[in-house]
Amino acid sequence: MKVAIIGGGASALMCASFCTSDVTIFSNEEKLGKKILLTGNGRCNLTNVHYNNFSYNTNIDSYLQKFDHKNTLDFFNKIGLLTYVDEMGRVYPISNTATSVVDVFVNYLGTKKVEVINTQVQKIEKLDDGFLVNETYHFDKVVIATGSTANLLDNLNIKYNKFFPSLVALKTKQNTKRLSGLRLSNVIVKSKGYSEYGEVLFKDSGLSGICIFNLSSLLAREHNYQSILSIDLLPKYSKEELEEILTKRLKNNYKNMKTFMQGIFHREINKYLLNICKINEEEKPCKNNIQKLVKNIKSLEFDIVGTYDNNQVNNGGVSLQDLTSDLEYKGIKGLYFIGEVCDVDGLCGGYNLQWAWTSGKIVGEKLCLK
Numbered sequence: 439m440k441v442a443i444i445g446g447g448a449s450a451l452m453c454a455s456f457c458t459s460d461v462t463i464f465s466n467e468e469k470l471g472k473k474i475l476l477t478g479n480g481r482c483n484l485t486n487v488h489y490n491n492f493s494y495n496t497n498i499d500s501y502l503q504k505f506d507h508k509n510t511l512d513f514f515n516k517i518g519l520l521t522y523v524d525e526m527g528r529v530y531p532i533s534n535t536a537t538s539v540v541d542v543f544v545n546y547l548g549t550k551k552v553e554v555i556n557t558q559v560q561k562i563e564k565l566d567d568g569f570l571v572n573e574t575y576h577f578d579k580v581v582i583a584t585g586s587t588a589n590l591l592d593n594l595n596i597k598y599n600k601f602f603p604s605l606v607a608l609k610t611k612q613n614t615k616r617l618s619g620l621r622l623s624n625v626i627v628k629s630k631g632y633s634e635y636g637e638v639l640f641k642d643s644g645l646s647g648i649c650i651f652n653l654s655s656l657l658a659r660e661h662n663y664q665s666i667l668s669i670d671l672l673p674k675y676s677k678e679e680l681e682e683i684l685t686k687r688l689k690n691n692y693k694n695m696k697t698f699m700q701g702i703f704h705r706e707i708n709k710y711l712l713n714i715c716k717i718n719e720e721e722k723p724c725k726n727n728i729q730k731l732v733k734n735i736k737s738l739e740f741d742i743v744g745t746y747d748n749n750q751v752n753n754g755g756v757s758l759q760d761l762t763s764d765l766e767y768k769g770i771k772g773l774y775f776i777g778e779v780c781d782v783d784g785l786c787g788g789y790n791l792q793w794a795w796t797s798g799k800i801v802g803e804k805l806c807l808k
């Protein structure tokens with residue numbers, strides 16, 4: 439049996455690793471696994487040992503039962519990759535470099551019958567006895583592993599949900615230029631009933647950081663980013679406790695509100711907060727100011743107006759409902775979908791690559807010669 443895999447990313451490499459048929463990978467990038475090199479800040483967070491109902495936009499339990507993080511670790515171990523798990527359950531190569539992941543894959547595929555054609559696939563035609571790729575190459579089965587790109591889906595008349603950026607920094611109506619580059623640790627970010635704990639990084643006119651990325655993933659599931667986002671800057675204190683702490687500070691007889699705020703947050707955050715509260719830095723500290731401060735420290739609000747460009751993944755793609763349990767398209771026999779082109783996206787932490795591994799393995803194994 440001759441199998442074409444379109445795309446040379448994570449899911450394609452996994453699929454080819456498990457497929458014992460005659461495999462040809464069509465990749466429009468010179469080197470296989472180029473995007474893997476970018477993952478996890480160049481370290482490749484390849485999976486996560488924790489998982490819950492919120493980890494993905496859709497339920498993929500039945501697929502993970504066939505190949506989950508434990509199977510992923512066994513597989514990588516088998517092909518020569520040593521890994522470690524950090525305190526958040528994220529798994530990385532011991533080498534702390536994504537090149538190790540691509541290297542072991544390329545070595546492993548070198549031991550198998552896999553041909554690589556470096557070209558952009560423009561057209562796939564369904565024939566009675568298989569598929570014709572780029573009007574030249576004949577295959578019995580085709581696996582689409584093209585990530586969040588729509589051209590081949592349109593070409594094949596495939597039904598799919600519109601792609602929508604996810605795991606992405608959020609743009610705010612508020613100008614945060616003076617805060618740009620500052621980090622807030624151990625904060626709680628809330629929007630539309632979702633809540634994330636962790637770190638926020640300010641940009642010129644927006645917010646970034648893992649916490650914001652995860653919130654963006656949850657908002658992307660509704661295909662609407664317009665919302666009010668609030669940050670609890672000091673979640674370890676209740677409103678009452680914070681009011682008590684700040685009221686006690688009044689006794690220190692600070693010269694003005696600027697000195698009153700020193701020692702609480704970074705000086706630019708202090709300035710931003712005072713500005714939002716419409717409190718002049720030169721004012722004498724008083725009870726009324728404390729109430730305004732408590733309100734904004736516990737819920738500093740931003741209007742989300744959109745996203746930055748560099749999203750890590752997309753929500754949208756071919757719905758699992760239109761695929762069989764082996765990820766074959768219900769409308770076209772012999773056509774399979776794996777990885778991000780499916781409407782499966784996860785939070786930060788290794789979940790997206792896990793889906794690439796899981797879906798790649800399921801289809802690779804399905805397309806083995808008996």
Ligand SMILES: Cc1cc2nc3c(=O)[nH]c(=O)nc-3n(C[C@H](O)[C@H](O)[C@H](O)COP(=O)(O)OP(=O)(O)OC[C@H]3O[C@@H](n4cnc5c(N)ncnc54)[C@H](O)[C@@H]3O)c2cc1C
Binds near residue numbers: 447787
């Ligand atoms: C900066 C960044 C960091 C990330 N970090 C992590 C992380 O640490 N952990 C995690 O789990 N996930 C991470 N992700 C997400 C993860 O990289 C993706 O979920 C995963 O790579 C998807 O794999 P895939 O095989 O579906 O698609 P891709 O990796 O996108 O591969 C698709 C390939 O197909 C090629 N292609 C497309 N169309 C054609 C065509 N017509 N003909 C030929 N080739 C074609 C593309 O050029 C590409 O090479 C990150 C993403 C980014 C951008």
